[in-house]
Amino acid sequence: MSGIKEFPMSTEDAPINNAVLVTIIGESVIRESLVKLIKSHGATGYTVSDVRGEGGHGKRLGDIPGYNTNVEIKTIVSREVSDAILRAIAEYRKRHALIAYRQDIETLSN
Numbered sequence: 001m002s003g004i005k006e007f008p009m010s011t012e013d014a015p016i017n018n019a020v021l022v023t024i025i026g027e028s029v030i031r032e033s034l035v036k037l038i039k040s041h042g043a044t045g046y047t048v049s050d051v052r053g054e055g056g057h058g059k060r061l062g063d064i065p066g067y068n069t070n071v072e073i074k075t076i077v078s079r080e081v082s083d084a085i086l087r088a089i090a091e092y093r094k095r096h097a098l099i100a101y102r103q104d105i106e107t108l109s110n
Helices: 028-040 079-092
Strands: 016-027 047-051 053-055 058-060 070-077 098-108
Touching: 016 028, 016 079, 028 047, 028 070, 028 079, 070 079, 079 098
Parallel strands: none
Antiparallel strands: 016 070, 016 098, 047 070, 053 058
16 A cells, blocks of 8 residues: 555536636736736736746846746636736736736636
């Protein structure tokens, strides 16, 4: 025995819902503004992580706190809400290093 208990999953025991995962990676200076934006469009939860990387706007090393740093914000919403969030984020791209994308996902519901 491995000591790991297996829990059989069936859609009857745990209903599965379709949803959209929106991921935003952008400059840390607009973190609060982006969180307000997604909440204003009806998102009820989100996750924020500090991230590093390189892209079209150069390297974001995050080696000096608060300078040259990025955040990744994830939220799970409906297709309609993701449309609204992505449209609103387009304005930020004119002034800030930022990318946003969405993925169709399935979630477990209560």
